[in-house]
Amino acid sequence: MTIPANHVKKILINCLCFPETVKELTVSEWELLIRCARHCKLLAYLRWKLDSCGLIASVPAQVLTHFTAAQRIVDYRNRLAMWELNRIRRALYAKDVEVLVLKGGAYQLLQIPFAQSRLLADIDILVKKSDIHTVETCLQQQGWQTAKLDEYDQQYYRTWMHEVPPLRHQERFIEVDLHHTILPLSSRLQPSPELLIEDSIVVENIAYKVFSPVDMILHSSVHLFYDAELNGADFRDLVDLKELIAYFQPQQEFFFEILLDRAKQLTLQRPLYYTLYFIHNLLDAPIPEEYIEKNIGKPSWLTRKLMCYLVPLALIPEHPDFPRKKVALARWLLYVRSHFLRMPFYLLIPHLLRKSRMRMAGKEMH
């Protein structure tokens, strides 16, 4: 009998990387695939992938209904997001501020093909730190409300975070995260937001800017390997990175050289190393070995061994019926790591103590 966890890994990764293998799936395997893909928000993506490979005819009718439902959710979130961006632009009309759209919203604006199947959670925008007060106040005056936070969280956001507390318009359901840089101020890495803004590009016909292609990849890498907790729900981010590179690389000569240079300039070699390493090794992305190996951000032997063991274990979704203890442990270790990277010890210890106290009291946390 196959070990359940290996089974998940095999069918999920095979179907994402070698779509033609869906032809060999049994009904039970389809069922497991759908459950796992839904869990990691890749159901609509999987449909898109199969569709773009001309394999939709190999999908059983009952599975198709799940794909249809997932795609409708994605379409709906994308509509909400585009409307929200429209409203934000309108609210800021008279202000002379430059607004950048990050992540999913940016992929939408650029109409990168895979974005039409990417489930968008919220809107992320970035402005210069000197503009943040103007933008926040302006949005608040026009119906956006700041999430209700206690004093500690408020204070924490204002002092250490790379964004202000989340905003949401009173009549709508989508959250707006307003950033002034891409990592918390307490984080070990401090890429310069000025450099990122300087290189940003204008989206045709729309009054928004987005990061340049290489910066978009670096931002997503930083987010995944320096800000996220690296559990099954973050697996999608790795798939995003594979798709972004697959989309942008053919459009630019010396793409990887430019990407590595830019990483060096922004001091983001380490997260880029992880991205290239893991999309190559887990998702079979065609990355020439030299660009992985010659990256000076390559971690030490021990760190590499640890990360190569923990990341796949934590990141690949679990079999929903058979969760494993070692995965829980790997996720916990990477959770601690993510906090350790986000803030120095003298901040981390009191923060984690407080979070566990709040958890015991059963209160909402972020």
Next chain:
Amino acid sequence: MKLKQLGLGNLVKQAASKEGVCLDIGAFCVRVKSDEIIFLETLAFLYQDFPILPSDTFADFHIVITRPKGVRHYLKPQVIFVTDGQQPFEPFPLSHAFPLFEWGLNWCIARRSHQYLMLHAAVVEKNGKALILPALPGSGKSTLSAALAMNGWRFLSDEFTMIRPQDGKILPIPRPTPLKNASIQVIKGTFLNAEMGPLFPKTRKGTVAHLRPPKQSVEQLKEAVLPELLIFPKFQANTEIQLNLLNKPYVVFKLASNAFNYELMGRTGFELVKNMTSSCRCYNLTYSRFDQVLPLLDDLLMQNV
């Protein structure tokens, strides 16, 4: 094979296995796993006419009904609802395992089934024509649909009207109807052949008992049907029965706000609501007595327009 034919002993064995029991509920297949006899007994009674599918069938939903770990396993035992490794609700007392299952299954359907437009409406059928009863909780749609089901109509659902975009037809999910408080006695007293599951006192909605769906309705659970009548019912004690024709643009708004996923469905949702409104006869109905409302709805369906 029907659940009834499986027998309680085999059901208990199969529900505890890795594959669980695949229950065909019409529009969906549900894989149920449980080791709680008290729950399986009620399931076996209320779902007795539903087909059991082979375990290698594709199941749309996975539901586990079990006790949480820890002392509560033994001390004032509780029960939890788990779907795909997630536990979306707080535990219930063990005795309320069945209502938890029903409630959780509703939650799964409402959250995921956007391949269909989902109205928050009861639906019944006669002579190949469906009568949709959209209404808010408390307006008596479950009670009225139960009465219609006991009175010769085919029962499709008391909660979800699932409309298939391809042909505008309604797919049945003829699950047991949860009757609340006074409705339980009303149905029992009026229809002597009504069969109900155990009484569940002190749920979120008061006392609940589930009405077993008529055998005939369950046997037709794969037969989709086109809508003919759209009636917005309201139970109002001690009033004369009243039926008012509605103007269609108003019905479009009413349906759009009634559907669980109108906005999410986008253009498809609009087209479906528009087409359904223009092809159906639409009324507001206020009623207080079955002996008035049942013949009236029979007559209304028979009228050719």
